[in-house]
Amino acid sequence: MLEANAATKPLTEPHPALSKYKVVDLDFIEKMEAVASAAVDKVRENAQEPEGKKPPLVFNATQLAGLCGKSPTSMARLLEKAQELRLPTGLPPEPKEKTPRRSFTHEEALQWIRAVNENYFKRPVGVPGCTITIGNFKGGVGKTIAATSLAQALTLMGYKVLCIDLDPQGSMTSLMDVDKLEVEDEQTILPLARSVNDEHYRDTLHESIQETYWPGLDLVAGSPSLFGAEFMLPMRQMNAHRLEPGFRFMEVLTRALDKGPRQEYDYIIIDTPPAISYVTLNAFWACDGILMPLPAEGLDLLSSTRFWSMFTTLARSALKGGGTPKVFSWLALVPSKVDHTKAYTQFNLEIMRNAYGANLLNAELPLSSAVSVGGTTLATVYDIQKYVGSAKTYQRARVAFDNLAAQVDYLTRTRKWGEDVKEPKPAFVQTGRKS
Ligand SMILES: Nc1ncnc2c1ncn2[C@@H]1O[C@H](COP(=O)(O)OP(=O)(O)OP(=O)(O)O)[C@@H](O)[C@H]1O
Ligand SMILES: [Mg+2]
Structure with missing residues (x-):
């Protein structure tokens, strides 16, 4: 038979931080929430070095080509003309990189996409999104x-x-x-x-x-x-x-x-x-x-x-x-x-x-x-x-x-x-x- 207060008892092996609670009352639930949130935040922080913030994306030339709807070869040709096109030239490759490739910040990639992707649709002024x-x-x-x-x-x-x-x-x-x-x-x-x-x-x-x-x-x-x-x-x-x-x-x-x-x-x-x-x-x-x-x-x-x-x-x-x-x-x-x-x-x-x-x-x-x-x-x-x-x-x-x-x-x-x-x-x- 169930004990009268079985439903209000904490789990048999509570989290160490919750062991002092004798019953499942609102204090228990608040504490449990704080402990659980901290655990979840930790996963997030570990995954998002540094400072628990999402790191900015960086795109290499191959990824940029994909986003611009171009083959790597035609993208390479366009990149050579970056200055002429008034588009970002990106960051030079790191000296030790096996396949040296330029990289582009997220904002730079967006500039390229809007300028050279043939599928990019510029919504006319006055047409609602x-x-x-x-x-x-x-x-x-x-x-x-x-x-x-x-x-x-x-x-x-x-x-x-x-x-x-x-x-x-x-x-x-x-x-x-x-x-x-x-x-x-x-x-x-x-x-x-x-x-x-x-x-x-x-x-x-x-x-x-x-x-x-x-x-x-x-x-x-x-x-x-x-x-x-x-x-x-x-x-x-x-x-x-x-x-x-x-x-x-x-x-x-x-x-x-x-x-x-x-x-x-x-x-x-x-x-x-x-x-x-x-x-x-x-x-x-x-x-x-x-x-x-x-x-x-x-x-x-x-x-x-x-x-x-x-x-x-x-x-x-x-x-x-x-x-x-x-x-x-x-x-x-x-x-x-x-x-x-x-x-x-x-x-x-x-x-x-x-x-x-x-x-x-x-x-x-x-x-x-x-x-x-x-x-x-x-x-x-x-x-x-x-x-x-x-x-x-x-x-x-x-x-x-x-x-x-x-x-x-x-x-x-x-x-x-x-x-x-x-x-x-x-x-x-x-x-x-x-x-
Ligand atoms: N395609 C997927 N493959 C694997 N896991 C998925 C996929 N889509 C969603 N999930 C997972 O399923 C869970 C619910 O997804 P999500 O939060 O997007 O659903 P939801 O419909 O918005 O839920 P809610 O109704 O609670 O708002 C999340 O843990 C999410 O990571
Ligand atoms: Mg949802």
């Missing part, structure tokens, strides 16, 4: 990894990108090398949700945007205080008839993005929490493209269909009594965490293809240790400069995220920006095995 919301109310499907990697990949195509983290978990913020516990409310979307009578109320995001360690990528951070928005928005809607007639809670982010960011950024990537909430509805209302990462698993598939029915029901009820109907430029799903060693994966992928047809992207994110290792050390495949595992494993993951970005950019250029471009063919790295 594309806002993409990454959503799925199922947790752990790879939303944040997809959102952050996509944002980084788009910058490496030459675009200017803004990430908006709407998840109180703040995982995207952590991946952007910002400590979510040090994020001020003013650096999040919270001021947009406040009552118009609140002195901290804002209707723009300008004061919330911060630069990040990643050139070309800015951030509106996420933090635990975002939970507050889930109370503020319904309250504001209730008081709207008195204070701001015509107010619709789900248009708050839309209006803030209309006041600047859509003109200032080529892409705005919004990461959402695993829930349909007042804040997530804002993200869907504000976006041009919806991207849902979806694992090739039966239950995940099932819940994805429920997501759409819940989303449309809620959106329709929010629109009752008027309002502009919402039209999206595109909607896409991408198979995520795909593990081809599992017998039923292919079968489930076929069901997904039948279920979603052309809305299922021609890109696939593999379950990969190059992604999960990065998840622990707060690095995406784009942060990793030297992968400790097999080069093929890394390459396979990297190519998958490159494919995702290429497909998303194709949809945006054709459906939002009205460009006449060819659909990119997905690249493959064949291994046939889980890596």
Whole structure:
């Protein structure tokens, strides 16, 4: 028989730092959080020498050629003309290097990409950028990894990108090398949700945007205080008839993005929490493209269909009594965490293809240790400069995220920006095995 207080007893062998606690009370949980956070931070600091900050990326001439869509030979020819082209000449090779190659800082690489990559699209002045919301109310499907990697990949195509983290978990913020516990409310979307009578109320995001360690990528951070928005928005809607007639809670982010960011950024990537909430509805209302990462698993598939029915029901009820109907430029799903060693994966992928047809992207994110290792050390495949595992494993993951970005950019250029471009063919790295 269970002892009366069994449920409140700590684990039989508690962490040494927790041994003085006799029961699982709030003090115990607070201490456990502090100990666990310190352990996690340590992994991160060790992985990010020096000073626990992500190191700046450096690209060699071969990597630069890849980013510029050139063969190494034609890149070498272009590099010889760097001064004439008024482009960076890069750093000379280290004297002891086996294959002496020039290297380029991240900013220098972006200058080259924008100048010589034939696929680089310079968005005409006045044409708004594309806002993409990454959503799925199922947790752990790879939303944040997809959102952050996509944002980084788009910058490496030459675009200017803004990430908006709407998840109180703040995982995207952590991946952007910002400590979510040090994020001020003013650096999040919270001021947009406040009552118009609140002195901290804002209707723009300008004061919330911060630069990040990643050139070309800015951030509106996420933090635990975002939970507050889930109370503020319904309250504001209730008081709207008195204070701001015509107010619709789900248009708050839309209006803030209309006041600047859509003109200032080529892409705005919004990461959402695993829930349909007042804040997530804002993200869907504000976006041009919806991207849902979806694992090739039966239950995940099932819940994805429920997501759409819940989303449309809620959106329709929010629109009752008027309002502009919402039209999206595109909607896409991408198979995520795909593990081809599992017998039923292919079968489930076929069901997904039948279920979603052309809305299922021609890109696939593999379950990969190059992604999960990065998840622990707060690095995406784009942060990793030297992968400790097999080069093929890394390459396979990297190519998958490159494919995702290429497909998303194709949809945006054709459906939002009205460009006449060819659909990119997905690249493959064949291994046939889980890596
Ligand atoms: N392709 C992948 N291969 C291996 N691991 C992955 C892959 N994608 C995501 N993961 C891991 O799965 C976990 C969940 O990923 P992620 O945080 O991106 O999901 P999420 O949908 O944003 O979760 P949440 O709903 O909690 O916000 C992380 O530990 C991440 O490192
Ligand atoms: Mg997430």
